[in-house]
Amino acid sequence: MNLRQRLYLVEVLSGLGLTAAHFFRNMGRHIARALGWSGVSGAVTIQYPEERRPYSPRLRSLHRLVRREDGSPRCVACMMCETVCPAHCIYIVADEHPNPEIEKVPRRFDIDLGKCVFCGYCVEACPEDAIRMDTGILEFSSYSRGGMIYTKEMLLSLEPAHADGRPRAPIPLPANRRP
Amino acid sequence: MPKLTVNGKEVEVPAGTNLIEAARSAGVEVPHYCYHPGLSIAGQCRLCMVDIEKTPRPTIACNTVAADGMVVLTETDRVRETRKSIMEFHLINHPLDCPVCDQAGECWLQIYYMKYGLYDPRMTDEKVHKPKAVPLGPHVILDAERCILCSRCVRFCDEITGTGELGIFERGDHSEIGLFPGAELDNKYSGNVVDICPVGALTDRDFRFQVRVWYLETAKSVCPGCARGCNIEVHVNRRRPHHAEGRRVARLKPRFNADVNQWWICDAGRYGFGSVDAKDRLLVPTRRDGETTSDATWDEAIAAVAAAVRRFPPDEVGVIASPRMSNEDLVALRRLLDICTIQRVAFGVPPRVPGDEDDILIRADKSPNAQGAELMGLAGDARAILGAACGRRLKCLWIFGHDLLASAWPEAEVREALDGAEMVIFTGTNSNPTSERAHWVLPAAAWVERDGTYTNFEGRVQRFRQAVEPLGQALAEWEMLGRVLAALGEAPSATRAEHWFRRLATAGPSFAGLSYQALGDTGRLVAGSVAARAPR
Numbered sequence: 001m002n003l004r005q006r007l008y009l010v011e012v013l014s015g016l017g018l019t020a021a022h023f024f025r026n027m028g029r030h031i032a033r034a035l036g037w038s039g040v041s042g043a044v045t046i047q048y049p050e051e052r053r054p055y056s057p058r059l060r061s062l063h064r065l066v067r068r069e070d071g072s073p074r075c076v077a078c079m080m081c082e083t084v085c086p087a088h089c090i091y092i093v094a095d096e097h098p099n100p101e102i103e104k105v106p107r108r109f110d111i112d113l114g115k116c117v118f119c120g121y122c123v124e125a126c127p128e129d130a131i132r133m134d135t136g137i138l139e140f141s142s143y144s145r146g147g148m149i150y151t152k153e154m155l156l157s158l159e160p161a162h163a164d165g166r167p168r169a170p171i172p173l174p175a176n177r178r179p
Numbered sequence: 180m181p182k183l184t185v186n187g188k189e190v191e192v193p194a195g196t197n198l199i200e201a202a203r204s205a206g207v208e209v210p211h212y213c214y215h216p217g218l219s220i221a222g223q224c225r226l227c228m229v230d231i232e233k234t235p236r237p238t239i240a241c242n243t244v245a246a247d248g249m250v251v252l253t254e255t256d257r258v259r260e261t262r263k264s265i266m267e268f269h270l271i272n273h274p275l276d277c278p279v280c281d282q283a284g285e286c287w288l289q290i291y292y293m294k295y296g297l298y299d300p301r302m303t304d305e306k307v308h309k310p311k312a313v314p315l316g317p318h319v320i321l322d323a324e325r326c327i328l329c330s331r332c333v334r335f336c337d338e339i340t341g342t343g344e345l346g347i348f349e350r351g352d353h354s355e356i357g358l359f360p361g362a363e364l365d366n367k368y369s370g371n372v373v374d375i376c377p378v379g380a381l382t383d384r385d386f387r388f389q390v391r392v393w394y395l396e397t398a399k400s401v402c403p404g405c406a407r408g409c410n411i412e413v414h415v416n417r418r419r420p421h422h423a424e425g426r427r428v429a430r431l432k433p434r435f436n437a438d439v440n441q442w443w444i445c446d447a448g449r450y451g452f453g454s455v456d457a458k459d460r461l462l463v464p465t466r467r468d469g470e471t472t473s474d475a476t477w478d479e480a481i482a483a484v485a486a487a488v489r490r491f492p493p494d495e496v497g498v499i500a501s502p503r504m505s506n507e508d509l510v511a512l513r514r515l516l517d518i519c520t521i522q523r524v525a526f527g528v529p530p531r532v533p534g535d536e537d538d539i540l541i542r543a544d545k546s547p548n549a550q551g552a553e554l555m556g557l558a559g560d561a562r563a564i565l566g567a568a569c570g571r572r573l574k575c576l577w578i579f580g581h582d583l584l585a586s587a588w589p590e591a592e593v594r595e596a597l598d599g600a601e602m603v604i605f606t607g608t609n610s611n612p613t614s615e616r617a618h619w620v621l622p623a624a625a626w627v628e629r630d631g632t633y634t635n636f637e638g639r640v641q642r643f644r645q646a647v648e649p650l651g652q653a654l655a656e657w658e659m660l661g662r663v664l665a666a667l668g669e670a671p672s673a674t675r676a677e678h679w680f681r682r683l684a685t686a687g688p689s690f691a692g693l694s695y696q697a698l699g700d701t702g703r704l705v706a707g708s709v710a711a712r713a714p715r
Contacts, residue, residue: 078278079391082419091421094388100312104279104388108421127278 055165081122136161282379316364408635462651505631551634568596638708
């Protein structure tokens with residue numbers, strides 16, 4: 001090390017200068033934006049949740065059950081997802097479908113998102129393309145364990161995300177389970 | 180006895196053995212659908228093709244009798260190519276609905292397709308559609324599209340039950356299994372067609388959509404439905420408790436035993452497991468004081484029972500044992516009776532409706548262990564005990580399992596007997612009108628929840644094994660009797676059912692020399708008994 005580095009004080013001051021330069025530049029840009037000058041790109045901070053980064057198209061978000069044209073679930077309760085699920089968080093109970101061509105339908109289809117590890121195996125295992133993880137919904141916290149269990153009706157009411165990954169529908173929590 | 184070579188291994192088989200069985204004895208599996216050792220040979224499926232040296236083309240193994248000096252090859256390229264073509268043929272009109280098919284996971288089409296499938300289908304035409312989800316009878320449902328027309332079910336109804344409800348109708352690729360006009364598949368053995376169906380065409384209505392088969396665990400057991408003691412496998416679902424509405428026993432399947440039931444069981448036995456997970460199961464020991472009942476701990480219950488048998492004079496205690504108790508329970512009970520010098524004991528309570536019987540498997544005696552109880556020296560008819568209780572000569576009445584109010588005995592007399600006794604103890608798995616009148620109720624573990632042995636009508640001792648944990652605080656009878664014995668001062672010696680069986684084997688001549696190891700999977704006859712004629 002040379003004398004300048006060994007003096008230490010010079011290096012500290014140059015570091016502080018760099019930090020201060022970023023601070024004042026960003027402050028200037030934020031003020032400019034606040035005054036309506038939209039052309040400037042702001043600092044690296046993204047103002048979540050008002051602002052969001054674009055999601056990857058491969059993002060695995062909250063599950064949804066795909067519907068048939070008549071609104072009934074496409075799921076045939078084959079239990080492939082339940083079997084492959086490493087977290088054992090899918091609970092299906094099968095029932096007879098009135099149409100013998102379809103034969104089987106889930107009477108109950110619950111996902112315990114408190115246990116789910118979002119591996120996406122259920123989507124891959126499904127032979128009917130009946131479960132997808134493309135809602136774009138990432139925020140579904142709850143104050144209770146019970147609130148993390150999503151039923152068939154809730155999963156069926158979800159819509160796929162917009163092309164840019166923004167969720168199309170809010171989380172369908174029934175009134176009695178909202179925090 | 181012809182000697183032949185299968186895949187280079189020399190085997191000697193009895194004359195008349197076909198090549199599938201000969202290969203099996205050499206440890207070689209020949210894939211097949213229509214052949215079943217219990218039925219006649221149809222040669223329908225053509226899958227069991229094997230190469231025989233000096234024959235020009237592959238031959239079906241099921242209909243070729245082993246001959247001396249035959250050289251059989253089951254894995255040549257030509258045989259594998261043939262199997263692949265035949266699998267392709269079978270699957271031309273087979274729907275790909277494995278995800279909704281109950282057979283998936285135990286389907287021979289799946290198994291053989293994995294081994295010999297074409298994988299690259301050449302079929303471009305529309306599949307032929309046939310009726311789906313057609314109930315054939317109270318227990319069986321048909322999916323004609325999945326059927327490969329092996330005709331096993333048709334032959335079963337023709338040859339085993341002799342009822343002949345089923346046939347193959349239409350021609351060519353429109354052929355389908357169906358019922359004869361006006362017929363219904365409601366014979367007493369109809370469930371067996373589900374077992375022998377190699378594909379998902381015939382499935383169980385009782386089991387339909389309840390549990391996927393890969394969640395099931397199995398235990399070797401014996402059917403407690405009648406004195407035949409058919410060998411069965413208990414299939415239980417312990418991994419997915421939300422399936423089948425929480426019922427743990429999913430189904431019973433026959434287990435081959437050449438001397439008892441061969442490949443079959445009757446429908447009454449097959450579907451007779453409902454009481455195991457029924458709502459009326461007894462879960463905790465309870466005591467009744469007048470009209471109020473309250474739960475108790477096992478320690479309290481055992482102390483109360485021990486105090487009762489100690490307090491009352493032996494000739495004022497009556498015990499109605501049950502032919503549904505295992506040999507282990509009965510020997511424990513025998514020990515208790517001996518040290519308390521209780522004489523009034525019997526096991527037989529006549530049913531209100533006499534049991535049905537046939538010359539295939541079903542026996543009129545609907546209890547699994549009456550023979551064992553008799554060999555243990557218990558009296559067969561409990562009428563004398565009822566009489567003593569009615570005459571107020573009994574202070575304490577201990578009933579095992581029976582619902583006396585549903586027996587052939589006059590209801591008024593039974594009521595009088597139950598009301599007259601100072602203390603009525605009931606031990607059983609499920610509650611019934613008799614248990615509701617007992618002062619102490621001790622919950623017993625059902626037969627699938629414990630180990631034990633039954634002695635069938637011909638004197639064959641057969642093991643049944645635990646498949647699930649006992650419900651609630653229920654205990655096997657031998658265990659609660661052992662605790663009563665301990666409370667009476669006897670040194671506790673048995674912690675497993677097997678320990679009681681060892682005592683039984685050394686106690687008398689009939690069971691001498693028997694042990695759980697010696698019984699194995701198919702059971703052994705007690706000394707002095709003669710094997711009955713094997714069923715048809």
